[in-house]
Amino acid sequence: MLNDQLFVFGYRQEFLEQLGAHYAKSPMAAADFVSNLGDVSALSMNHSELVESRFFSDVRKPFGVQDIIWFPALRTGGRMASLHASRSEKIAHYQKREIDLFKLLAPHVCRALAISDALDIRTLKSEMLERTLDALVAGVYLTARDGRVVYMNAAAERQVRTGGSIRLVNNRLSPTDPAARAVLSRAIDQAGRDDTEIDTSAHSLAIPDAGGAGYVATFLPVASGQRRSTVAPFSASCAVFMQDPVQAPLMPGEAFARLHGLTGGELRVLLALAEGLGGKEAADMLGISEPTLRTHLQHMFSKTGTSRQSKLLQLLHNSTPPIRASQLPAPRA
Structure with missing residues (x-):
């Protein structure tokens, strides 16, 4: 996935590059798939599970980022957007007061982006239709x-x-x-x-x-x-x-997770396994233990009515969208 920062203040360019490179597998991207628009989240809410992840070791820790707060602000067939803020290690984690302030801000940002997106669609209707058709397999x-x-x-x-x-x-x-x-x-x-x-x-x-x-x-x-x-x-x-019946499109995330009520952690495990990683490899990449990964799997089995990992991945594969990988909508910061 691509990650474009539309407006940035106070971040080093090196951090933004690392964030963009790792955003697709970050907790923010997974949460954006399963959260409602305007739902506020912070990394500190799941700190214990994320502290050993590669996102922590490759992005947060090298640049001294202690906590990130965000909410998904736009989700359409062609684009996604979210608003983020972060705190360094010198400042405490986001507390209830800051989270409540973000909750007050969220509906206004979502409304503004929805209006802007609607205007863009009306202005560029033919161009966007052509781009959408070009995205199809x-x-x-x-x-x-x-x-x-x-x-x-x-x-x-x-x-x-x-x-x-x-x-x-x-x-x-x-x-x-x-x-x-x-x-x-x-x-x-x-x-x-x-x-x-x-x-x-x-x-x-x-x-x-x-x-x-x-x-x-x-x-x-x-x-x-x-x-x-x-x-x-x-x-x-x-x-x-x-x-072409032989040509398989890219596996989906958001729609599948919403259909079966998967959490962000469960979705990240599923997408890691869908890439062909084994259980230990997936757990290492996500910074979780193998028992935790197996727990996520059991929860997904229950939610999807499957009983084996192969059946779960087959169900995901059967939900593939008919679009090319380079054309998938991308989370944005």
Whole structure:
């Protein structure tokens, strides 16, 4: 994940660089995933569990940071933001008075960022839609009424360049398989008709290549209402999505944790194990004991209805979002 400091006061550049490099696995990032907007947290609330973590040894201790207080302030499909403050070793941990003051400040910051984000979305609607489509693992093709391709996202461009299953012929989609070519052509043609009685539901078909692989394509007519207004900048009448069944997207964090009620500590353990670390390696990285890690696992088994680590990781994998790793929204300080 990326971590951009939008406004900074009183921090050394070296500390900010270390914080950015380690932020994705920090207690703040994990808590931001499972906390509600405006919920105030401080590292001192879980000091005993975090004092041996790498975040403590690599970030807090070298720069004399004793405590950090923060709250998540914005969480949308495209961005996350949070507000942080910290204290050096020369000053006591944050106490109830400071936490209460942050709680008073939190709703005003959240409201201001929500208004700002809404204005940005209205101003940059088409640009943000295009960036969102480019983030998808699936190829997205938008076609006009006459069948011409009017837009392809980055994944679609890669699929066409490969040319094993799908190509562009006279600026129209042309599967290499004749049967798939005929079905897709009819579907796009039907979607472009001025006929209010056409079926506007989504349909899927196979787009094979000569080697026995290929894509699964889903085409969705853009008939009227919100669908048409959403793709209006592209003058499209049909959206075609092509997914490589072999290509697996990055594992999620926030949605999975919220769905199953995981705590920040449980989520950090799960994401460490999802990276392929063994129990001892994950415990060392997080600065916790193996019994503590096993306790977190047992709690997650109970919450997710699983009984083994492999089943838990499979459940996480089945919740993968269809986006590329470089496009995931990132916590911000």
